[in-house]
Amino acid sequence: MNVEPEIRTAAGIVRGRWAGAVAVFRGIPYARPPVGPRRFTAPVAAQPWEGVRDALEFGRAVPRATSVSGGDDSGECSTLNVWSPDLGAAGLPVMVWIHGGRYLEGTSGNPHHDGATLAGCGAVMVSMDYRVGMAGFGHIAGAPDNRGILDQIAALRWVQDNIAAFGGDAGNVTVFGQSAGAGCIAALLAMPLTTGLFRRAIAQSVPGTYFSQRLAAAVSATIAAELGARATVDELTRIPTHALSNATDAIIRKMPDFVEQWGPMALTPTPFSPVVDGDLLPHAPWRALAGGSARGIDLLVGHTRDEYRLFNTRLGSEVTDEELTATFDRLAPSPNGSGGYRAAYPEATPGQLYELVNADWLFRMPCLHLADARHTGGGNAWTYELRWSFNRQQGASHSLDFLLVLGTLGADDIRRHPAARPNAAAEAIGVSHRMRADWLSFATTGDPGWASYDPDFRTTRVYDAEPTTGAYPEERSRRIWDTHLFDTLDLAP
Secondary structure: OOOOOEEEOOOOEEEOEEEOOEEEEEEEEOEOOOOHHHOOOOOOEOOOOOOEEEOOOOOOOOOOOOOOOOOOOOOOOOEEEEEEOOOEEEEEEEEEEEOOOOOOOOOOOOHHHOOHHHHHOOOEEEEEOOOOHHHHHOOOEOOOOOHHHHHHHHHHHHHHHHHHHEEEEEEEEEEEEEOHHHHHHHHHHOOHHHOOOOOEEEEEOOOOOOEEHHHHHHHHHHHHHOOOOOOEHHHHHOOOHHHHHHHHHHHHHHHHHHHHHHHHHHHOOOOOOOEEOOOOOOOOHHHHHHOOOOOOOEEEEEEEOEOOHHHOOOOOOOOOHHHHHHHHHHHOOOOOHHHHHHHHOOOOOHHHHHHHHHHHHHHHHHHHHHHHHHHHOOOOEEEEEEOOOOEOOOOOEOOHHHHHHHOOOOHHHHHHOOOEOOOHHHHHHHHHHHHHHHHHHHHHHOOOOOOOOOOOOOOEEEEOOOOEEEOOOOHHHHHHOOOOOOOOEOOOO
C-alpha cells in the first residue's frame, strides 16, 4: 500500500494517498467553482483535466465574515472527498455525509467530519463542500433557490457516475447528515429531482424550519440592505463574499427584533433555511413525505435528548415567568402549549421549560413528525434518541451524535473536559461503536437492528452507556405536539 492510489473518474485521473488501510481522496471537483458569473447559478459540471490530478487537500470552503478577500472568493467549494477501504469492484455500501452548520457555515475539512473510521468498518464514505450562507440559501432575484442543495445533488450525481471505481455500489447509496445537513436531507426526500440518486437516508436532528419565498425574500432583502443593495444577482455579484458574510452576521445579532414580521424563525441561530419554492422543493418535507414522496427510500431519523443546550443563551441565568410565557406563545402549539408544558413537566424550573420548548420546536418534534409522515406516506422509518453524555453541563447535546457515529470524539478530549463524568471516556468507545454499527447495518441492509416506526408503538432505539429499545422516550412532549402540523414558515400575518 505504499503506492499512492490512482482512480480514473469521468473528468480525469485523481491521485490520493493511503491512511493506514483506507485510501483517501480529497478535493475532487464535482462542479466548476461558483465564481464570477456562476456565483449564484445552479452548479455546472466540472471541466475535464489532462494527466493526473492530486487529490490530497480538501477544497476551500465559502469563507466566513473574517475574510478580507475580493469579490470572487467563494473558492473551490464544489469539491468532495472519498474514503475507501477497498478500491475497485468491491461493491461496498456508500455513505454520503452532508455536514451541518446552520445553513451558514461548515466545511468537510473539519477534523470532526473525517471519514476514515467509518470507512474502515466497511463502507465507502463521501463528504462534500457546498455553498452556504447567502451564496447557498439566500433568496436572490434572478437566481434559483436552494443553490446549496443543488450543489449536493450535483455531488450525488458524481457519486452515481464515479463511485464504482472507488469500491462503492452506486445502487446502494445512503445520504446522512446532521442539523442543517439533516434539514437538507429532508428536503432532498421531498424533491423530484433526486429520484434515483440514493436508496436510504439518515437524518440526525432535523431542524423544523423551511421558508416560504416571501419569508426568504424578506430576510435576504434585509441582509442586502445592510450593504445598501438589493437582493438581486446583478447587485450581489459585485459584493465580496466576506462583505455578505459580515452583513449576515449583523442581521443575526438583530434577528429577535424581527420576530413580529418573521415569526419564530427570528428566534433561531440562523437566518437561512431551505426555501419551499413550489418547483425544485414543492412542499415542506412533512407534507411531501405524508403525500408519498420518496416512498421507496428508507429513513432513519432521530435527535439527542438535550438538543437546545448548545444554543441556550439563558443557561445559568433566571428565566422569569413572563419570559417563559412569551416563549410559549411564540413556539408552543395552541391551544395547550403553555398550560400543557407546565402540566406535563410540573417538576421543571422555568429555565428547564424554556430549554424544553425550544428543543421540541426546533429539533425533537420535527424529527418525530418526519417519521410519522414517512409512515403515513407508505414508507419505512426508524427512530432513535441519544441520551448518553460525557459531561453534566452540555448533556446529550446537539452534534454529539455525529461525533460518536464518525468516531471523531477523542478520549483525551473527554478526559480534559472539566465537567466530564467518571468513566465517560471508556463509555464513549462503546456508544460510538454501537451507533456506527447500527448506521452501517442500515446503510448495508436497510435494517438498523430494531423495529421500524409505527405510530401505535413508536419503537425507538435509545443510546446510553447501554442501549435500550422501547417506547419513544419523550412522550410528554409528544402529546403536547400531537396535533401540530409542521409545514412551511411564512411571514407573520
